[in-house]
Amino acid sequence: MPKHEMTWNLYDLVPKGGFDTLYAEIEADLAKYPAHYAACDPGMAPERFAEVIRFNEAVREKLNRLDGFADLSTSADLRDQRAKLLKSRCDDLQVKCVDAALPLRHWIKGLAAEGKQRLGDAAAARLFAGVPGLRYVLEYLRLSARHTLTQGEERIVTRKLISGAGALGELYDQICDGFVYDFRPRGRKPRRLATQEDVLRYIRSASASEREAAYRCLLSPYREHLGKLFTCYVALVKDWDNDAKLRSFASPIARRNFYNKVPDAAVEALLAVTADNAGLYQEFFRLKARLLKMKKLRRYDIYAPSGAPGPTLPLAEGVELVLDAFGGFAPGFAERARRIIAARHVDSHPRPGKRTGAFCAGIAPAVTPYVLLNYSGDSNAVSTLAHELGHGVHDLYAAAQSISAYGTPLPLAETASTLAEMVVFERLLARCRTDAARRALLLEKIGESYGTVMRQSYIVRFELEAHRRIAAGTTEDGLSRLWLELLREQFGGAVEVAEEFGSEWAYIPHIFKTPFYCYAYNFGELLSLSLYARYRQDGPRFVPRIEAILAAGSSRAPEDVLREAGIDLCSPSFWQGSFDVIGGWLAELKRLGRRGA
Numbered sequence: 069m070p071k072h073e074m075t076w077n078l079y080d081l082v083p084k085g086g087f088d089t090l091y092a093e094i095e096a097d098l099a100k101y102p103a104h105y106a107a108c109d110p111g112m113a114p115e116r117f118a119e120v121i122r123f124n125e126a127v128r129e130k131l132n133r134l135d136g137f138a139d140l141s142t143s144a145d146l147r148d149q150r151a152k153l154l155k156s157r158c159d160d161l162q163v164k165c166v167d168a169a170l171p172l173r174h175w176i177k178g179l180a181a182e183g184k185q186r187l188g189d190a191a192a193a194r195l196f197a198g199v200p201g202l203r204y205v206l207e208y209l210r211l212s213a214r215h216t217l218t219q220g221e222e223r224i225v226t227r228k229l230i231s232g233a234g235a236l237g238e239l240y241d242q243i244c245d246g247f248v249y250d251f252r253p254r255g256r257k258p259r260r261l262a263t264q265e266d267v268l269r270y271i272r273s274a275s276a277s278e279r280e281a282a283y284r285c286l287l288s289p290y291r292e293h294l295g296k297l298f299t300c301y302v303a304l305v306k307d308w309d310n311d312a313k314l315r316s317f318a319s320p321i322a323r324r325n326f327y328n329k330v331p332d333a334a335v336e337a338l339l340a341v342t343a344d345n346a347g348l349y350q351e352f353f354r355l356k357a358r359l360l361k362m363k364k365l366r367r368y369d370i371y372a373p374s375g376a377p378g379p380t381l382p383l384a385e386g387v388e389l390v391l392d393a394f395g396g397f398a399p400g401f402a403e404r405a406r407r408i409i410a411a412r413h414v415d416s417h418p419r420p421g422k423r424t425g426a427f428c429a430g431i432a433p434a435v436t437p438y439v440l441l442n443y444s445g446d447s448n449a450v451s452t453l454a455h456e457l458g459h460g461v462h463d464l465y466a467a468a469q470s471i472s473a474y475g476t477p478l479p480l481a482e483t484a485s486t487l488a489e490m491v492v493f494e495r496l497l498a499r500c501r502t503d504a505a506r507r508a509l510l511l512e513k514i515g516e517s518y519g520t521v522m523r524q525s526y527i528v529r530f531e532l533e534a535h536r537r538i539a540a541g542t543t544e545d546g547l548s549r550l551w552l553e554l555l556r557e558q559f560g561g562a563v564e565v566a567e568e569f570g571s572e573w574a575y576i577p578h579i580f581k582t583p584f585y586c587y588a589y590n591f592g593e594l595l596s597l598s599l600y601a602r603y604r605q606d607g608p609r610f611v612p613r614i615e616a617i618l619a620a621g622s623s624r625a626p627e628d629v630l631r632e633a634g635i636d637l638c639s640p641s642f643w644q645g646s647f648d649v650i651g652g653w654l655a656e657l658k659r660l661g662r663r664g665a
């Protein structure tokens with residue numbers, strides 16, 4: 069068990085000093101593509117087709133290891149110039165790999181390719197039978213034919229991606245990573261906070277003036293640099309939307325939905341039902357104001373703790389608690405999480421220069437996933453630990469799939485992580501000895517679920533409208549006004565929103581780098597709630613159903629995988645069912661509130 073700070077061992081990706089060797093090996097592999105491509109023919113033996121596919125997968129695994137090494141090295145120290153150089157070399161190699169595999173992908177999609185007989189449906193079905201684990205992946209590739217450009221155009225797009233959208237995303241990071249935060253709580257000495265994590269800790273402070281000061285200093289550099297950030301955003305939005313149009317998607321969000329492998333109707337049902345339930349959180353915020361003995365909450369206060377802060381857990385204890393809760397839910401969860409820690413694949417604590425936030429990187433089925441945290445020891449940090457280990461657990465369940473079916477489609481990608489948080493939450497709740505402690509935890513949980521469900525859904529609603537307005541012409545102030553309008557709509561008068569929150573949109577990296585991504589959190593949280601509700605009802609015999617969803621990776625359509633667990637994604641009543649779980653927490657909170665706050 070880790071006693072102190074953990075740092076990760078990246079040499080499981082690429083052996084020490086082996087970067088250049090692996091790089092050269094991939095370059096040599098690229099020269100073998102033409103021979104494989106030459107063998108492709110509708111009449112070829114399925115075994116030979118399988119060999120082509122496995123070759124392509126082997127190259128991808130090597131590239132993922134190399135790129136993962138460069139990427140994780142950069143995340144561990146954003147100022148490490150050597151790591152940045154490795155990353156940029158990987159980007160170049162990535163382009164070469166995409167180029168080399170392009171004719172093959174085109175041919176599999178059934179598109180016209182010079183000197184080749186087109187691959188028809190019947191012949192495709194015969195060849196795909198040679199790689200049974202990848203049938204859905206390959207069929208989906210054929211579906212994407214209608215969103216594919218010509219080979220020449222795809223080549224241009226791949227190159228422009230790195231110098232265009234990719235570079236703008238990096239520029240966004242660089243602008244924001246350079247921010248310093250001047251923290252000025254009323255009546256106290258002002259001080260400069262070095263990292264965003266330091267600032268975010270104060271939005272959960274027990275002191276109202278510290279919370280206000282935290283948001284002020286968090287948003288102020290974004291407001292100051294809003295012009296630059298707006299320029300990045302407009303270019304990225306136009307890039308995304310132009311691409312969507314060129315690829316014949318019905319709308320910008322339809323492009324994301326297609327990549328996510330979810331029907332537009334499921335996302336529409338999700339967003340609509342979520343907006344219908346805005347009143348649930350408004351009621352929560354009114355109740356929270358009463359419990360905090362405030363007339364009305366301000367936007368600064370929505371993450372305010374109730375009562376004394378819970379105990380801070382050193383990393384070792386946090387890990388123990390999470391593993392124990394996982395074990396009580398499903399031994400397979402605990403065992404897999406333990407494997408990640410034992411492999412020394414966790415970078416645990418904040419440091420200057422380290423990437424903020426937290427993530428889990430699943431590189432390849434044969435590689436134990438890597439987890440980056442900025443662990444502080446509060447209950448939120450314990451939740452994040454559970455969340456990211458949950459991602460890793462998911463990846464390890466899917467590790468029996470080959471690399472093309474290993475990554476989970478985005479809406480399912482948050483399933484194990486949010487489920488893991490839920491399990492840890494129940495454990496923490498069960499450990500509470502007093503009503504006050506239960507109340508504090510429920511307040512925190514519903515508040516967090518606001519952040520994952522309602523807030524994310526409104527971020528996507530903002531994007532839907534922002535993409536429309538940018539196409540028609542708008543300004544940074546126009547976007548800030550839109551953001552404020554939507555904030556006021558979701559809080560419906562239950563929370564007072566100060567004007568300065570207008571520039572908050574610029575603080576959300578996802579809308580810059582992965583448009584419409586945020587509904588995945590909403591999707592994942594509600595899906596996990598419903599799975600967890602089923603688990604509570606059916607007991608441990610429901611666990612294998614959950615494990616089957618995780619183990620499927622992306623080898624099958626999410627809709628089909630979920631249908632087997634009794635879930636219909638396009639049904640509003642399914643989504644409403646998850647809100648009933650949140651409603652149950654709220655009812656419990658009200659009951660505790662009546663017993664004396």
Ligand SMILES: [Zn+2]
Binds near residue numbers: 455459482485
């Ligand atoms: Zn996540």
